[in-house]
Amino acid sequence: MTLHTLWKFSRPHTIIGSIVSIVVLFLLQGGSLTDHFTILVVTLVSALGCNVCITGLNQIVDVELDKINKPELPIASGELDIKTAKKIVFIAGIIALGAAVFLHWVLLLLIVVILILGIAYSVPPLQLKRHHVPAALAITIVRGVLVNIGMAVHFAGMLQGNLSIQPVIYPLTIFITAFSLAIAWYKDLPDRAGDAHFGYRTFPLLYSPKTALYTGAIFVMAAYAWCIFWSYREAEFLLMYSLIVLSIAFLIHLRTVRLAEQASIRRFYQLFWVFFFATYLSFLWVL
Secondary structure (H helix, E strand, O other): OOHHHHHHHOOHHHHHHHHHHHHHHHHHOOOOOOOOHHHHHHHHHHHHHHHHHHHHHHHHHOHHHHHHHOOOOHHHHOOOOHHHHHHHHHHHHHHHHHHHHHHOHHHHHHHHHHHHHHHHHHOOOOOHHHEHHHHHHHHHHHHHHHHHHHHHHHHHHHHOOOOOOOOOHHHHHHHHHHHHHHHHHHOOHHHHHHHHHOOOEOHHHHOOHHHHHHHHHHHHHHHHHHHHHHHHHOOOHHHHHHHHHHHHHHHHHHHHOOOOOHHHHHHHHHHHHHHHHHHHHHHHHHO
């Protein structure tokens, strides 16, 4: 197994998303890269271990599905055998829990809850991902609520000695919650062939790809509108201008997708994550 294979197995966009979100939350809660570097690094080790554990478990369960939807993934392509993948997932889970135990009880509780939801999402008999409502709820709760509120509370406990989070965390959480809901629907857009074959009741299959696309866009634009209003009310004008630019760019990006072309859908979803990263980073203007 090469490092490149391990990198692909970790699902890089989720790893980058976790790093960006945690670093931004750390800074918004008053963390210093010089004074509190160890807290940030151990938190990242725990979170990334949890990330690899969940995404890896999903690939182990989904081998036959991925051969249709994502044949480039390491297990589906034959680059990585199941036995090695299971070892990676187990070790990643132990690292996630071990680092959390070392640091703070809030982080441990957060990691345990996320792992439980991740297992329920991928593994029978629950296998929440087979049905679009519980799947969307699981993704939204983890990415939107638990990561933002939970990590902010963890950093507050470590840095300030209390569980009080900064006011800016709330509009950020509202935005990322809406964004995560759109992710839950958009990730299924390029996967319709395999999902239909295995009887997954995803949003694009139950309704239509166009309905999924524009319903997600409504939630994202509503979230941008709310955060722009909040930043204007709080006189955070640099944040406001950044969000206006991002919202316009998102609308332009939305118009580029061609739902009849698989390559266009995949490109749209990949670039959609860029808005996820950029919106998190734009909230650093409040510092």
